[in-house]
Amino acid sequence: MQCPYAPAALPDAADWLIVRAIGLHGGMDNLELRAEADAILAGLVGDPGGSARLREDQWQAVSALVEEHRRALVVQRTGWGKSAVYFVATALLRRRGAGPTVIISPLLALMRNQVESAARAGIRARTINSANPEDWEAIYGEVQRGETDVLLVSPERLNSVDFRDQVLPRLAATTGLLVVDEAHCISDWGHDFRPDYRRLRTMLAELPAGVPVLATTATANARVTADVAEQLGTGGDEALVLRGPLDRKSLRLGVLELPDAAHRLAWLGERLGDLPGSGIIYTLTVAAAEEVAAFLRQRGHPVASYTGKTENADRLQAEEDLLANRVKALVATSALGMGFDKPDLGFVVHMGSPSSPIAYYQQVGRAGRGVDHADVLLLPGREDQAIWAYFASVGFPPEEQVRRTLAALEDAGRPLSLPALEPLVDLRRSRLETMLKVLDVDGAVTRVKGGWTATGQPWAYDAQRYAWVARQREAEQQAMREYAATTGCRMEFLQRQLDDEKAAPCGRCDNCAGSWLDPAVSPAALSGAAGELERPGAEVEPRRMWPSGMPAVGVDVKGRIPEDQQAATGRALGRLSDIGWGNRLRPLLSAQAADGPVPDDVLAAVVTVVADWARSPGGWASGTPDAMARPVGVVAMPSRSRPELVASLAQGLARVGRLPLLGSLGYAPQADDHAAHRSNSAQRLRSLAASFTVPDDLAAALAGAPGPVLLVDDYTDSGWTLAVGARLLRRAGAAQVLPLVLALAG
Template identity: 75%
Template structure:
């Protein structure tokens, strides 16, 4: 029986990999997993390196189980890129696969009908679907009762100890509980240390008490040659990349830490003659798919990407991965570099760390699970509500941004304290305890991971061995290939011409600042009678900023000046000159104020400052310098009502910030008189903008006082 099953399994593998000779054979651990799932209907947790062939296990098992009359395999998969690849791979083995995700809602009804009639072998589902009320209540129970095999791909996402925790994955508990007895379950990941492996096993019910098969293999990647190139600043890193990109093998990925940096690097490399494309969380789905296809077909040398291009992207001949900036976790780093070298003998993996890395780490760390008082306020608000509250309705009542609020609610949903229903969220009334110790320990683990990435960049030992030890690989040993084992393969030299071009690109000043045009939803719940579109005569014009805090050009110069602990002082001369250049370009642009330019604004007739309790000298000196260079009168500054500024601190949620700003900003009589006499727009000057609501509310106040237009100008955009 076992030999027959093995023979059939190998035949399916041959079809899957396109081996016409039929000589393909499952690896021993692949076969052990398939046998456990098909012959013994066990649960298995497979932790194996990228490229090992985890997908072969579930596709081969699916084919064998379907031959024996089992229902369809359900694969919970986190990324659309992964789903597209999996559908194509399944077709090669004669397996009919369909997907249900946010990109194809128009197909859901047809797909569900196909599943019901038995023509679908594999259904790929995004984790977010698991807690969609209609899917959870109408589709999931039927699916669970008919499933022949449940697969949890990228299973480290289940654990908040992991590098890519996704609370939607916790919904799998419900599906596992509803599976009929004897339905096999397979969980797979390439990036789980011992703690994450244990946590995933416990949460999936695949711990020792359930007689699970745990297959954990060595994590070496023999094709990867790891290295670190230490360069003095962002301009040197950009110049180095431009000069070395064509020397890297094949096509690959250049990772950045932020969307702004990805766009910045893409623009520079294109200007230097390289064929590259940007791939971030802000890239439209159609453009993402096109970028993936271009990389797969080697029509581009590289995708310049954020972590949005990560798990599941499968290009066996990917020749290199370069990181312009260090991820905050060695586990996340291992996962991203694992995209390279899956089907080639040699791939280059290079890290170019930057001084801005730790600032970006701290920013993302600030988005962790909220403090207890914010969670309690949310629970109390839902408990007091007479109907379900949607995210837009709940947001004005709690001090959390929508994305962070949604993530928190998903965790509370899994914990049983709230439930998502049609129309929004409701309290279940079940008792809930804030796990202070666990959240503090997770934060501590994050800090330890950041320390490990600092050490990775500095280590004189084997880099692959270092990463494998971070993943608790008991077989970790020197690789003989990395720059520390075999010697550096790349120098740090850049030509003066390349450095000059990179410095010019990073020194280019000017970013658009779009004005707010719509009020946040739900302001009525916060006691404000504001809704819909902001009246045109209360809006500002499109504004300008010197740069983004998240980019690697001006961001690196502005962050030290605008940080929470930064000392106040006059605007530095370099910054003042750059602001003047932004003003000059703005005046000459098609939306500027040069006479006769199409769509031009009238020239500003004065300068107004936004008040600040933390950086008054910076803002006042900036306003003075602009007035002096532009030969404009300094009309004055708005002010805060007594005690109002303290109320504004921490109000990052749009609705809460608008509520706090209403009545907080006041117009001094002298400034009001100057505005009443003005016959044109004014420049409104502030240090930086994050939500845009301080500028919007200040603009509204100035327009109501008689300003004929407002042109916002800030040093930085937080984006």
Template identity: 75%
Template sequence: MTRTDASDTADLRAEADSVLARLVGDPGGTARLREDQWRAIEALVADKRRALVVQRTGWGKSAVYFVATSLLRAQGSGPTVIVSPLLALMRNQVEAAARAGIRARTINSSNHEDWDSVQAEVAAGEVDVLLVSPERLNNPDFRDNVLPALSAATGLLVVDEAHCISDWGHDFRPDYRRLRTMLAELPPGVPVLATTATANSRVTADVAEQLGTGAGTDALVLRGPLDRESLSLSVLQLPDAATRLGWLADHLHELPGSGIIYTLTVAAAEEVTAYLRQCGHTVASYTGRTENADRVQAEEDLLANRVKALVATSALGMGFDKPDLGFVVHLGSPSSPIAYYQQVGRAGRGVEHAEVLLLPGKEDEAIWKYFASVSFPPEDLVRRTLDTLAGSPKPLSLPALEPMVDLRRTRLEAMLKVLDVDGAVHRTKGGWVSTGQPWVYDAERYAWVAGQRTAEQQAMREYAATAGCRMEFLRRQLDDEQAAPCGRCDNCAGSRFDGKVSDAALDAARGELGRPGVEVEPRKMWPSGLPAVGVDLKGRIPEGEVAFRGRGLGRLSDIGWGNRLRPMLAAQAPDGPVPDDVFQAVVTVLTDWAKGPGGWARGDQNAPPRPVGVVVVPSHRRPQLVRSLGARVAEVGRMPFLGSLEYAAEAGGAPLPQANSAQRVRSLHRALTVPPELAEALTSAGGPVLLVDDSSDTGWTLAVAARLLRRAGAEGVFPLVLAVQG
């Protein structure tokens, strides 16, 4: 290096440290970049290289791209484009950028009305950082009208949470693979930065390859140690869900500061929130069902320490940044150690000590199985989709394509995004079209990914049971070559928590979890595309054919009645009469239902008529369970058991396929019938009926059955099921 080169480098480093000081709010200007932060910035700004940074949560990856942005903009470069996965992350980053005098704007699904003004500001040079959600990259309007000009003007491309690119990883998102197109369209010499905290060696190599930062491209790969010195990891084994809830109620106030309690399901998050509030704790729920405005409010309340904890699903994950977060508790074990490491990394970023506690449950594995990531569809379904698109004279939307290929919409959309990146299909304004390009089904890769999910679940079992250092275990799962005992976890330094639970907390938890009853919302609209599969039904279900709002004993995804119902309704479970404890809980549900809103025993003029009989849905898998439940409900309700719907002879004896909505309704429409003796009983009964089944997943069985019963003479249908799935 010449003297001039050395001087230029020193000046650039000084300016970089000055930007960092503004970014972190250090008026004294004493903040200094870490050596690897500076190496990444130098590669991007001085050498215009591509870099992949794999560093632990809290290391300061965002500082790299904000400092680099400031320096590149000072050199006259165009704006930085950050591809960012979550709105929460975008909000945090816009605020962080403002502290450093960096003007940041966003384009995402929640601010479509601002797109034109944001694009105008970018064109006028008034924006330093544009944050874009990965889904925008394949939106036809954005891809065709905005992305080309944006790619041409970009001064730095940043791919945040870059592990989402790799389908070898736990959090693969097909939209991220569209980045290949953007990378190919970048002008020569535009630097690219990819960042992540959760990537093992295989994911790192895959991301590097897909981003063009692999071997032979003169790229910089910075992979640091993943230890988090502030985190103290612990596992507490407790006998059941009620004990775990009671423990939380007794000990939540002892945990430092404010934090996050993660649950595996939405239902569990809502249960835990209700129980902890009942016990006097200030907590809020944060799930995929939470409205966006309520999410923002919950985040602000936690940031300001107005709540002790958010009780959250994985919806609160990447991007939430609270430096003084004092604890993360998992009520139930995630299915992946990499996902677990990512979530616990929310804690302890700006404090010396934070507690991380896992409370595993016996139901965890059943929930893993229930919510298992759906693998890439089998080849015959993929080929059917490609053939359907190839044979269509016009683009097909998801609602139009769904009934033709027998895949649920979310799985169909994910598959199409992969096929799009692979060049086999293309998304246009009118929907999806076939490109006619040859495509190879990579069965070996898809099988490996499915096997990786199984291996990750086994690793989580081993994490909970290990007698060794827990942080070392997690670091080795991420292929951290510097992994060593931490000296802080419960196995290294001794347990900091005991399993004592007060009688009062335990009784309250049992009462909360043992409370039966959930609502079953009736279907009110037929799925799109039924005429295309030979069923002449569409639009709104007529009022005279729709079911009343029903009831279920519990959700399969909750930690109360779900724990009792999951093994009983498992595919391999033996059939048999309804157990007494389950039936007694059903009686409680019926009693509360009859007396509550929408019930028939309220005594006012708006109450619906009382049911006059019981009808059951025929079951291939559990006929004894369903019929015994219906008969006992009729007996306890002092009304006749009217009989059962039947499957048509041509439907055969096999269970109906669990297909997408249109295919499910098509199968039910052809298979379910009202036998003559049941039709006669309905006419004679002269009133509404209770319709009994073991479970409700999509709600279409109840909807089709209700339509048949209403058309056969029932004056109303009240669905009653043991379990609501989801």
């Protein structure tokens, strides 16, 4: 078993030289401090015999913090032992009268691991995050009374008004050590920039003189390292940068190119049991994670899914099950990324390529931290680039949208919440919030009680920087393609992407030592995987509440959508983000695709969806007491981009289902041609509210045959097109509106 610490030994001549070089006082005082540090480490790693000993590079970081009160950036490989540095330094500083350590930590999984690790060394750690608001006041009291040694804080707390204005100044005044974990998040040049981290500039500037600061990361190239070091130096001395080699000697990297998603899923279903120990299977989307987990469970593998949509209690249970080896794997999105610590994790598999080799290095670094051997495998898919393109499309908005947001805040004359601001700007809420956080750091807006206000401070749109970041993302995507295709050493490739000067062939990966991966899958496994991926159908949840603030933009709706104006729960053939029908539907519905009749295989699959829907509980063919009435006909949504596709889909369903084609909703003269491109709910609804009409012939058909109707469209994203269409049809006499689309965008 590998250990990130050296065994205890008397210092030799070289150790004496190192100690003398980095110690403030040198001699015996320094050696006594080193011995004290090693004793703390023994408790931290659960070594009652006391044989654990900090490595020299770890000791150099501890010494810089405790003896020299430096600001330091540590860039070291995953598994190096960065948490040992700040916990040992915390214990040493607390014994010398320093205030508590404040750790800015990005993920709940990381916080939970760190609290448990600290307790082993007698360090009292508490955490402030979104999962425990009921404990915040008690924790603040413990910190003030000196009963807490370490306070772990999520970066989002830094931008909470109460925390920023009331708690943060007190912490800055009393902290004995500030730790910024996963510090690459500070830099927008990095692969995982988080604007909440930029608040640290303020805290760094307000720290009293002599308070040490430690920033740690495993995934910073030279540019990110320089950027973070510059930010650490805010208002003080130049930061000390301690950078080590990034090779992970326990990892064996490989890539397996398989023909399609069914082959990849079948291969994983057959080979998962052969992979060492327990591990993580990463997917690029929530839909794919759920799809893969469901298939593997059907194959008898104990796995659990772990995504941004997983409830916190279920996440915690999944983490505990993996730590205890009660599951073979977690099938996860990047929600299980930084910080999850299972030293004996035996493998990491990626079903699809991350868009950055740096992000890939960070994720595979979860494996092999405390074992001699772990397998890392990439199974790239043809859908990867489409998914990358989607995530790239949600970067920092164009200047015109930013200026419109600032103008809306200035014109309001009062704080605006996100729901109140949404109708005034054309940005999704998540993207709008991220943009506001960046503007907050830049001084153009500030978050106050009740929402956001403009400061009136001059602000310049750094188009050159944003364009460079976009080009950097494109370069990272190309590098990921090159990683999959390279015939050279894969670990060396990743090290060079991180500007590791000691990059060299590893001798272990599939290119260095030969592939150990057999691409063959059995016909039975392939058939089972194909059947799972080809199984059509996904529920389409209807809109039940109007967006906030609509009366302010001239649309007189608010609150709950009346029951008699709502759509029913509908159906889609598949999700654009899944690896089954998503792969078939993405090319059909892409902006570049030519319009045309619905393909026969797609129509046949939609018919299957409708048949399954009819037989489901409450369906019109279910025979249950609460069954809805059989649809009386099919209605199409109008489409400017794909009129032939939607019309042929409606006609085909009517023909096969022996239902009358009642017609299509029409466009009103004032219809917004760009409604489909509005990006948040309020803007989308404002554009759609008066865009459609019920033609006279359709109104007559509904009046003559009242009952449920199938409302057909190509895809749904926000759900507002279907909601507006359903409202019109219900008002015109439809007893129910059953939405049916080819694809869910999410």
